Amino acid sequence: MPNILIKAPTGAFxxxxxxxxxxxxxxxxxxxxxxxxxxxxxxxxxxxxxxVRDGDWLCGGVNxxxxxxxxxxxxxxxxxxxxEQMRKDYVLAxxxxxxxxxxxxxxxxxxxxxxxxxxxxGTWGANGNLWHLADFTSAAGYRHLLAHA
Numbered sequence: 001m002p003n004i005l006i007k008a009p010t011g012a013f014x015x016x017x018x019x020x021x022x023x024x025x026x027x028x029x030x031x032x033x034x035x036x037x038x039x040x041x042x043x044x045x046x047x048x049x050x051x052v053r054d055g056d057w058l059c060g061g062v063n064x065x066x067x068x069x070x071x072x073x074x075x076x077x078x079x080x081x082x083x084e085q086m087r088k089d090y091v092l093a094x095x096x097x098x099x100x101x102x103x104x105x106x107x108x109x110x111x112x113x114x115x116x117x118x119x120x121x122g123t124w125g126a127n128g129n130l131w132h133l134a135d136f137t138s139a140a141g142y143r144h145l146l147a148h149a
Contacts (some may be wrong), residue, residue, distance in 0.1 A: 001044040001136050003048075006021070006049045032093055033086075036141020044139060067109065069111065080123060080132075124136075
């Protein structure tokens with residue numbers, strides 16, 4: 001049940017690319033968190049793109065947007081869902097998902113900063129209720145955790 005926020009410079013991705021980006025990142029998240037295939041399970045994966053004005057984003061004190069597409073990706077996930085190898089694979093898959101959405105003739109380098117943020121057990125509320133890992137596992141159908149339940 002990730003909440004994923006992608007921050008990118010305004011206009012870095014056109015409308016079709018943004019749509020593709022949302023789908024590719026969702027697919028990567030569902031696959032790498034081992035979320036179940038049922039629609040109610042998949043619908044727990046939320047992905048949002050927030051655009052930031054070029055002038056409000058500097059890299060090393062320099063506006064790099066003519067040469068690079070910087071993207072910050074924050075993935076909030078319940079603590080206990082990901083192990084170390086899953087984290088490594090997830091970060092790579094997210095970078096690749098974004099990379100596939102950059103225009104082929106764009107010429108700018110993609111720069112991603114991906115943060116996997118564990119939300120401590122019992123500190124995530126959903127629909128007015130405080131959830132624990134067991135609730136997320138049941139709702140999202142985390143295959144790797146259901147096997148141990």
